[in-house]
Amino acid sequence: MTTAMKKFDTVLIANRGEIACRVMRTARAMGLRTVAVYSDADANARHVREADEAVRLGPAAARESYLRVEAVVEAARRTGAGAIHPGYGFLSENGQFVEALDQAGITFVGPPASAIAAMGDKSAAKARMHDAGVPLVPGYHGDDQDDALLKAEADKIGYPVLLKASAGGGGKGMRVVESGDGFQAALDGCRRESQAAFGDQRMLIEKYLTQPRHVEVQVFCDRHGNGVYLFERDCSVQRRHQKVLEEAPAPGMSAELRREMGEAAVRAAKEIGYVGAGTVEFLLDADESFYFMEMNTRLQVEHPVTEMITGQDLVEWQLRVAMGECLPLAQDELTITGHSFEARLYAEDPEQDFLPATGTLTRFALDLEGAGLGSSQKGSEKVRLDSGVESGDAVSMHYDPMLAKLIVHGADRDQALATLNRALAALDVQGVVTNRAFLQRLATHPAFKGCELDTRFIEKHEESLFSPREITTEAYASAALIGLKQLARECESDSPWDRHDGFRLNAPNTIRISLCATGHDLARAKAPDAEDVVVVEGRRETAAGPWQLVIGERTLTARIQHLEGDAVAVTLDGHRRRLQARLADNGVVVMADRSGETRLFWRRIDAIDHGQHEAESTLTAPMHGTVVALLVEPGQKVEKGMPLMVMEAMKMEHTMAAPADGHVESFHFAAGDTVGQGDVLLEFAPEE
DSSP, X not given: OOGGGOOOSEEEEOOOHHHHHHHHHHHHHTTOEEXXXXXXXXXXXXHHHHSSEEXXXXXXXXXXXXXXXXXXXHHHHHHTOSEEEXXXXXXXXXXXXXXXXXXXXXXXXXXOHHHHHHHHSHHHHHHHHHHTTOOBOSEEOOSOXXXXXHHHHHHHHOSSEEEEETTOOTTXXXXXXXXXXXXXXXXXXXXXXXXXXXXXXXXXXXXXXXXXXEEEEEEEEOTTSOXXXXXXXXXXXEETTEEEEEEESOTTOOHHHHHHHHHHHHHHHHHTTOOXXXXXXXXXXXXXXXXXXXXXXXXXXXXXXXXXXXXXXXXXXXXXXXXXXXXXXXXXXXXXXXXXXXXXXXXXXXXXXXXXXXXXXXXXXXXXXXXXXXXXXXXXXXXXXEESOOTTOEEOTTSOOEEEEEEEEESSHHHHHHHHHHHHHHEEEESSOXXXXXXXXXXXXXXXXXXXXXXXXXXXXHHHHSOOOOOOHHHHHHHHHHHHHHHXXXXXXXXXXXXXXXXXXXXXXXXXXXXXXXXXXXXXXXXXXXXXXXXXXXXXXXXXXXXXXXXXXXXXXXXXXXXXXXXXXEEETTEEEEEEEEEOSSEEEEEEETXXXXXXXXXXXXXXXXXXXXXXXXXXXXSSEEEEEEOSOTTOEEOTTOXXXXXXXXXXXXXXXXXXXXXXXXXXXXXXXXXXXXXXXXXXXXXX
């Protein structure tokens, strides 16, 4: 019996967050002990709290903790773990890690190193699939990585093209290049991301299909020559080449096409001697032609939708195959029941080009009973939340921004989609900006409901997905009350000389606040336009008295009462409303009901007059992160929109651009420095 076929009673999960918690859930159900590993940033994380044992790997940076092969192997030795489940990301597709486990006599819950190598190098994998007769998208997958050659190949293929890290995955090191003019800048950015994420700068180029669907097939193989496909998933709705909404089965799939893609996926897996769970990804064109894209040699983030429609636990399958058992079911025993969706909850701000967000989750809860999705349901619908966080947990800048996955099941697509919308509305996340409201807009979009799917769905429907919502006077009043209460708290003093809240002798204290819904503030290198700003004037006769709010031509008598957590009661002209409200990054987030939220930036009116000047003279960090590169020299003349520096956070790059024609006077940070949200990054002098 080989090392990989030994029985084991303890499994170490070499990952973090929601996937670590999800693997532990199945392992415990199988009677296995669980071991977690963690970095300093995750010392109090949920996956650490839930494990039977936990071992520290190192500092917060992944390369000094989760990516340290020797540290993970030593943690397994110390705890007596006979197997390691890699989850996804980190070491899950690292052949050297698998070899190290083989040498240590520890079972890897996944494929052999040879299979990982065969599919891990995407250029080599495409060449192998070509030889096997699997259709490929036109592209360049060669070893010659000369800049001029790559540019010539892109010109030959024809724009738009997709630049893609050869060793990559998960949208890292990937750019769409629309024309030859932007090729070199995109190539440089892809190489930086690829080097940081995978330690490899090699790139491949593919023709970028403008309206393809992303359809992937779940395959499973054991060590006894058996292989099956557990049907397909549609993962077309993406941002930055990372999936946002997934569903199974793929809409509009004929039985014949499903069988053809499934059998092709199993052939591809068997060709490389695959063992365990894997995913073969295809691009599906409108004429039902499909093209091999890549194979992920691990469990996928979106595996729960497959579990929902098949009734199978894929992690249990993984663990049993790793113990040397045969696959639990044959192909003709697998069936599809109903429809399932998965929505990925990210700590990010869709209104700010999906910038990653950090902070502390003051509340994280899913109220299924309140949404009518509780245990009283007849079982025709299911809701599942796979998360790695709880209320009170910190969201770090060091790792992927995904907080949780919301998975639903229904008898058909319409029922499952209705359940998804109710479940998203019932998800209460506070303290950190997330994409929850954006997910609701996606799930209720007429084109999505009508199955008009392709990988550019978000870009095609950008105007309707991001169109500004009308904000009521009541919403502005509620947000202003939050700001006024904060200012009043900051200005509490017995001495009038210590106060900054508009105190004056023999006159009511008055504060003027500007509220802006455009998403621009002093941290964004652009001040709000005058028409985007609503000014609220608040005054009261006594500290304990009600506020008189003047908004345009309306005057409202207003009170605010703190309840518990972020809950407040706002009374406007005798109408009392309970809502959730919090201050966040120079703004106010108000959730008045379960249908959505309102976000408004605010500041004292005296800051408005100088806002444009301050925005033009400095650029501040829009997020916590690390400076990757400085792209210009101090004193160098630049044009508006020219890239000045690159930041990285949560595995994604963000480029800071010149707000106007001018020059950089000085940088405050160097490449490799860590910066906090709101830190002034550089001094910028606009052209006179």
